[in-house]
């Protein structure tokens with residue numbers, strides 16, 4: 285079967301990134317899994333899933349080192365995303381954390397650098413540091429993660445805050461709260477939403493409604509869950525898999541067209557939000 289081309293999402297700066305990327309949380313921690321994990325990431329790159337999401341937090345740098353190994357010799361194919369811990373997000377700390385990430389990743393630049401979640405450091409200070417990194421070329425763009433609509437409004441009032449390039453948040457069939465406000469607001473202003481844990485870390489497996497839709501299409505259940513996330517414009521999904529076979533299944537989610545009936549059945553099992561909900565985090 286031939287695949288459709290990978291759809292892209294435009295960042296506010298104009299760069300286009302694939303709507304389906306690869307997460308890496310918990311990768312690089314188990315030496316026995318390492319070769320399979322590197323192969324899985326490289327399989328994804330071969331299939332066009334060239335946006336890789338990592339963080340200094342993941343395995344205390346293990347994930348970044350693994351990603352560095354996977355992209356060696358092919359850095360230019362990759363849109364590389366990493367994150368600074370809120371405890372490091374001071375003026376000096378952000379720069380040091382970024383340089384440490386670059387060393388572990390074996391590269392001279394990040395394409396996107398995110399504040400992992402909000403901490404105690406004033407936003408204005410973190411943004412100043414991120415803007416400095418952008419000007420020095422260490423990062424091409426910066427964004428945030430786990431920011432709710434109130435956090436985003438506050439960010440908009442900080443000098444340089446208008447340069448935010450993405451917000452990475454939890455979004456999947458069982459976590460639909462952002463559909464009420466955060467997602468439509470982001471879509472309206474052209475701020476990409478990166479959906480993390482798009483298959484709820486595998487816990488969606490075995491759900492009866494998902495199974496019924498998957499059976500109709502003759503595809504694995506998680507492929508339906510991923511296709512459901514990817515149906516939204518302006519959303520980039522970053523499933524994590526350390527197995528090449530799963531990465532291939534995830535790539536195929538881009539070719540799956542959910543019908544109106546599928547969407548109605550999934551809405552019945554996983555109702556959309558009717559009122560604002562506090563942003564969930566994992």
Ligand code: NAP
Nearest residue numbers: 307308309429480481482483484485486523524525526530
């Ligand atoms: P996820 O992607 O929803 O789920 C990962 C789990 O699903 C793994 O156990 C994986 O197992 C399994 N899986 C993936 N594809 C599968 C398939 N086709 N068939 C069967 N099982 C499959 O959860 P996540 O890792 O929490 O989220 C994705 C990424 O988002 C993370 O890796 C990380 O990069 C990012 N993230 C960011 C934040 C944040 O605060 N910004 C928080 C959480 C996650 P196998 O490896 O065995 O395939």
